[in-house]
Amino acid sequence: MPFQRFVETGRIAVVSDGANKGKLVSIVDVIDQTRVLIDGPCSNVPRNQIRLNQLHLTKFRIKFPYTASTRVVRKAWNDSKVDEKWAESVWAKKVAAKEKRAQLTDFDRFKLRRARSRRNKIRTVAYYNLRKAASRDGTLYGKKKMAKGGDKPKPKKGAKKTTTKAPKPKK
Structure with missing residues (x-):
């Protein structure tokens, strides 16, 4: 079943348009295909009809x-702790964050931009340190490999390179 939220009696919705925009209401009755009777006893929305395209249904x-009367709706609303x-x-958290961002002043936006920049620099340094360590361990690409160079000691600068090739046998 693709749909989970149906227009039904008792469904909680958010008003998306009009004077009560952003308030929670409950659907009390379905009038026809496009209109419903709503009531918002705890959000100060009077009982009235509204178009369905002005509502966002919640879960x-x-x-x-x-x-039911407003008194019954209020009791059910409080009992279920809507x-x-x-x-x-x-x-609701996204709506609150959006309102908080809208209240920022120019200086607040500047401070936020600077804080993000500092956070990103710290994050980048930490990432490169972890990547460097993983490269040394040989686990950078998910597989445990031998580290570059293995266990051989590195030759000192200026030392002559010696080869240990066996001489070719003469025929």
Whole structure:
């Protein structure tokens, strides 16, 4: 089943347009294919009708009888702790971060840019150190290999190179 969020009684939604933009509401009744009756007792949204294209459905759903009163919706809302669940969701955290970024001043944006630059420089140095160590160990590409040069001692500068080739036999 490809869809997980259905337009149904008790579905929690976020208003995406209009005077109540960004507020949580509950669907109380489906009027027709394009409109629903909503109620937001804890988010100060009065009971009214709204178009479905003005709503974003969430994964949360509360249980209450068909076309329940605002009092019943409020009780179901509080019993299922919708506000706490919403605050913990990734969606709500993204909305809060977006609002916080919108409140930044020029100086705050400048400080943020400088902090990111410093963080990236520290991260780059650490990455290159790890890469250098992995190259020395021979584990850079995921396979344990012999390190370059093996266990042979390196010759000192200025020393003559000696070869240990056996002489060719004469015929």
